[in-house]
Amino acid sequence: DAGVIQSPRHEVTEMGQEVTLRCKPISGHNSLFWYRQTMMRGLELLIYFNNNVPIDDSGMPEDRFSAKMPNASFSTLKIQPSEPRDSAVYFCASSLVSLSRTEAFFGQGTRLTVV
């Protein structure tokens, strides 16, 4: 398997523009997570899905952020309008809930810069 695939790897956009980040989880995994990582705040959970259903979105900063998972193989995180403080690395991760281990596997991340 190719692992979790995120696109784009890098995104530079102007303040006020819409940004869409994409994620393809590992085939067969039933949970998907969106994280944001900054030097100041570390790795923060934004939202997670189980079987394509959003379970906890309490980490989503504000209404400018939205996430969707239309099917088991694709998810998007959208920021509209973007602001400079949204600059961070955004990671998508997926896992398979089982009775034993449930570790998450991370994609390579999208480095977002809002200028």
Next chain:
Amino acid sequence: GQNIDQPTEMTATEGAIVQINCTYQTSGFNGLFWYQQHAGEAPTFLSYNVLDGLEEKGRFSSFLSRSKGYSYLLLKELQMKDSASYLCAVNRDNYGQNFVFGPGTRLSVLP
């Protein structure tokens, strides 16, 4: 609230042993995970504890005490490539997966 603490930075010498501590207070507990993250890369899974005690995997071991809300990651025979950040994470959801990560410990291995 959710609180996970780790030392910010540690330094050790090649060939030595280092212990990275993690303390946690979370609303639920369903396992503690350690991840390694090299600069500019994604976190990668290292170890998992759900019961008290020591889990050993090669040069890396992880310990958990649920009553104390405490875990540590032990790295033996340190190599230069072990220089990275080490993240402690707790699954606080008893029926699913809701991971909260600690701030990470940046380990520098010196020759």
